[in-house]
Amino acid sequence: MSTSPDTDFPEIRDAVRALCAEFPDEYHRKIDAERGYPEAFVDALTKAGWMAALIPQEYGGSGLGMAEASVIMEEINRSGGNSGACHGQMYVMNAVVRSGSEAQKRQYLPKIAAGELRLQSMGVTEPTTGSDTTKLKTMAVKKDGRWVVNGQKVWISRIQHSDLMILLARTTPLDQVTKRSEGLSCFIVDLKQAIGHGLTVRPIPNMVNHETNELFFDNLELPEDALLGPEGKGFKTLLDGLNAERTLIAAECIGDGYWFIDRAAKYAKERVVFGRPIGQNQGVQFPIADAFIELEAANLMRWKACAQIDAHQNAGAAANMAKYLAAKASWEAANACIQTHGGFGFACEYDVERKFRETRLYQVAPISTNMIFSYVAEHVLGLPRSF
Numbered sequence: 001m002s003t004s005p006d007t008d009f010p011e012i013r014d015a016v017r018a019l020c021a022e023f024p025d026e027y028h029r030k031i032d033a034e035r036g037y038p039e040a041f042v043d044a045l046t047k048a049g050w051m052a053a054l055i056p057q058e059y060g061g062s063g064l065g066m067a068e069a070s071v072i073m074e075e076i077n078r079s080g081g082n083s084g085a086c087h088g089q090m091y092v093m094n095a096v097v098r099s100g101s102e103a104q105k106r107q108y109l110p111k112i113a114a115g116e117l118r119l120q121s122m123g124v125t126e127p128t129t130g131s132d133t134t135k136l137k138t139m140a141v142k143k144d145g146r147w148v149v150n151g152q153k154v155w156i157s158r159i160q161h162s163d164l165m166i167l168l169a170r171t172t173p174l175d176q177v178t179k180r181s182e183g184l185s186c187f188i189v190d191l192k193q194a195i196g197h198g199l200t201v202r203p204i205p206n207m208v209n210h211e212t213n214e215l216f217f218d219n220l221e222l223p224e225d226a227l228l229g230p231e232g233k234g235f236k237t238l239l240d241g242l243n244a245e246r247t248l249i250a251a252e253c254i255g256d257g258y259w260f261i262d263r264a265a266k267y268a269k270e271r272v273v274f275g276r277p278i279g280q281n282q283g284v285q286f287p288i289a290d291a292f293i294e295l296e297a298a299n300l301m302r303w304k305a306c307a308q309i310d311a312h313q314n315a316g317a318a319a320n321m322a323k324y325l326a327a328k329a330s331w332e333a334a335n336a337c338i339q340t341h342g343g344f345g346f347a348c349e350y351d352v353e354r355k356f357r358e359t360r361l362y363q364v365a366p367i368s369t370n371m372i373f374s375y376v377a378e379h380v381l382g383l384p385r386s387f
């Protein structure tokens with residue numbers, strides 16, 4: 001059932017749907033139960049070129065825009081899959097496209113496009129500072145032509161399924177900068193070289209099948225040219241990528257939302273209790289209709305964010321608002337879906353409980369709802385800073 005009036009990019013939708021159809025519910029359910037990584041699925045997406053959508057053609061990618069990339073992510077989630085296994089490849093890599101030197105682009109992008117390298121980890125969050133990103137404590141100090149990194153990160157995803165990570169560290173102490181967003185720098189870390197040589201990784205078991213880790217840096221040495229973007233301007237380098245991240249995740253939530261609504265509507269038509277389909281009862285219909293309306297509205301903001309990013313405009317407000325609206329709409333759709341399924345919503349074989357867990361994450365990560373409210377209050381409405 002197609003619930004979206006949006007007919008944009010039908011060729012991309014059809015092609016991604018056809019690929020996803022080769023990986024049915026049973027595949028994703030088994031991977032979830034085993035807490036495994038969907039290697040075959042991610043490989044197929046990579047080989048088909050979908051993961052290289054945002055890489056410019058001159059570096060071996062297809063040079064598509066954010067709108068097209070968002071459709072790819074949406075379709076993965078709409079098919080029952082979880083883009084969380086691989087979405088980092090799109091938005092983390094985007095930081096290299098936007099901020100990398102020519103040498104870095106030539107070194108990494110063609111190999112990422114060809115599927116020889118995975119760049120799908122981004123190390124920002126720290127245990128003692130959390131959402132207060134500019135206070136992060138991991139330090140990178142220049143010494144004898146190398147960067148020496150010490151500190152700790154938490155919740156860093158896909159480390160065990162990535163070759164490279166973008167790391168945000170402080171290069172000038174906080175008390176020596178005039179603005180707290182200054183003095184932070186981004187680095188490209190070769191994970192295979194780093195692990196066991198100054199970087200220790202400890203997995204965090206969690207509610208979803210999402211590989212995420214604590215990282216401990218103990219005098220990790222990085223080459224001088226590991227710096228991504230200008231020294232001290234890492235927060236800006238990161239922010240450019242974060243708007244892409246938020247917009248792509250909004251699209252994933254839209255995909256999840258349509259999946260929940262499709263499943264809820266189908267089950268409501270089929271399940272007969274009290275001698276009639278449960279979907280004939282307005283008490284069952286209305287939450288599904290409500291969630292659909294919210295989802296359609298969120299989708300409009302997603303397209304606005306895509307358009308602004310593709311036009312190289314400041315997409316901060318639209319990207320944050322799209323992520324907020326879409327995560328909320330998909331969560332409402334998830335609740336309507338599980339309620340419609342009654343007890344069967346809790347049975348693994350219906351996949352509702354798996355998608356329910358997966359979509360819940362997006363009200364916390366990569367940015368929690370309150371931080372979006374705070375951004376809009378301060379940067380859009382001009383209200384005084386609260387922190």
Ligand SMILES: Cc1cc2nc3c(=O)[nH]c(=O)nc-3n(C[C@H](O)[C@H](O)[C@H](O)COP(=O)(O)OP(=O)(O)OC[C@H]3O[C@@H](n4cnc5c(N)ncnc54)[C@H](O)[C@@H]3O)c2cc1C
Nearest residue numbers: 122123124125130131155156157210212365366367368370
């Ligand atoms: C599965 C998973 C994967 C992740 N992957 C990554 C990753 O790959 N890379 C990475 O860098 N990070 C990652 N994260 C971290 C994620 O971005 C953070 O969890 C998130 O930004 C919130 O930070 P925190 O957990 O430290 O919460 P805290 O900052 O401790 O906040 C806790 C709660 O308090 C609220 N709060 C805090 N301060 C205020 C305030 N001043 N006003 C109002 N409310 C406030 C927050 O909104 C939140 O709801 C991941 C997290 C999870 C769960």
